[in-house]
Amino acid sequence: MTIALKIPFRRRGETQTGPVRADGDKRRRMVVSPEGVPIPFMLASRGSRAAALFLDLLMIFGAIIGSTLILAWIANGIGFNFNKEDGPAGRAMQALVIVWVVAMFLFRNAWFLFFELGPRGATPGKRICGIRVAARARGVNGGRLTTEAVIARNLVRDIELFMPLIFFISASVEGGDTKMAGWAGLGWFLIFALFPFFNRDRLRCGDMIAGTWVVEAPKTKLETALSVGGAARGHSQETGAQYRFSDADLAIYGEYELQVLERVLRENRADGLRDVTEAICRKIGWNAGAGDERAFLEAYYAQLRARLETGMRFGKRKADKHSERA
């Protein structure tokens, strides 16, 4: 038996460091900041982008309906008056119609523009889905998201999204072949909707022309350090026991196992803690007790980390339990 830590399952002999994520590695892009620090970007999944778009369209639709209703209500107050008379009421009606036309134009073209230029770089729909717009990296060097880029990516959205609709509507209004127009519109729409499936960075046309991509917005919370509590010094609060591990006890694991252990400790589920404790005890030849798993694991974590970090400072790293320490 060489499987020491049970969560998560991993093929034996696979030399991979860092936490394993579902399709994380495919979506991860390392981008070098202007200061020369590589920073990971996670490309947004296509599903979340579609959901964000749907939410935005819903909101735009709601805003259009809402503003139309408000204007209609005001018009009602003036008294509907479509007769071309030159009184003040007629003028007011004209002004209202102008406001309506301009508002429709803005909702269609400026919604995305306005929000994506804000400090969050995301429309309300994107914010809900936890994604944002960023400048695409050139090679490995990160760029700066410019106003022009945001304008470009949203102007192209117009043909991707609204064109087929217009196409269909104009065909049915002018009495053309609506069936034909429908199929053409659908084909057109599919070309652009499927575009992100055919390139590595999941760009839609607008992203390509503007030099942008859509990434997951970074999470913000700093977890507490696990290695500064009392238990981390090897002293259990509950039982008063002292846990000290010998060098040989600690030498069997590497950085990967340390991070799995960290995750287990942060999740803090009783059965997870028990399983891992048993696995470690079996491996280092201790008798596994019960009831004090957390203190035991925190002590092991802190001492393993101390050992590995000391090695790091001297340039010796141990990726996981399979790699030999130089």
Place this chain on the structure above:
Amino acid sequence: MNAVTTGIAQRIGGWFSKPSETVVAAEQAALRSDRFRLEREADWKRLDAILKRMEAGRTRGLSDEDLLALPTLYRTAASSLSIARETSLDAALVGYLEALTQRAWFLVYGPRASLWSWFRGFLGGGWSASVRGLGVDLLIALALMVAGTVVGWLLVASNPEWYYSLVPGGFADERVPGASREVLRGTLFGNQDQDGMSVFAASLFSNNAQVSILCFALGFAFGLPTMLLLIHNTALLGAMLWLYHGQGLLLDFVGWLSIHGTTELFAILLAGAAGIHVGRSMAFPGNLPVMDAAAAAGRRAAQVMTGVVLMLVIAALLEGFARQMVDSTPSRLIVGGFMLVLWTGYFFAFRRGVR
């Protein structure tokens, strides 16, 4: 003097006072990487708080010290990240620093502070510079538009039936081949008392802006649809020119058209050139990778397009109001010519702030 002494007193007080809580915690921490973390955590938290405020759009509420400290704090976080990667195995810490640096990066290297300051730069040189940056594509678009007009004229001249397929139903109300001189003249003059012109202008603008956005966006397919769209739209113009020429009203029609047409056709020229620019840079990217070439062209073209929308607003105002108010051909030509000179001068002679 007083201020100096209190300052010194404070500093000495600082030397002899009890060590602060974080320092104590840092000294007690067993691991070197934890000491590193505890010593710097205050800076990170401060950056975090600033970022949170800015992300919520409350930049105005920030104090000057915080705003000035932002770049420094960003660089501190970035350097902390490099150090943490080499010395710490605390995955949560590295993850947090990665996210923090990324968030700060988005703000420090984000879009310009406000839309307004961008707009000022745009009017004060950015727009005309990007129009000049289109270079030869302007000439290509112009050539296509001239060719479209000539083709439209020749087609209708050879067979008037073409008129009906070129000019969509909405336009061809009474302006059809065979219409009398009086009818045609009536469409050009004497509409001063028409009502609802402002509504007409607003919807005209909306329609024209949509067409020109289409013109630009289709540049994506190597510019070919843009070229077709340019030719098709100017063929319509050629057909109308022929129609009025047949009744000896060519100059009057040109005057009627020029009052807003110089602005509108110029805007369509720019939109087409922007589309061709994007398409051409994708077909012939030069030394850059295709994607980078497309991105560079796309950004320049987007700036031109913002200007095009502005021009169309002006064109719609001219069309809705000025055309009905100015009712003689010479003065119409003067207004149109003036607008043409104005735009040309602004784009090609105005070279402030060339980047």
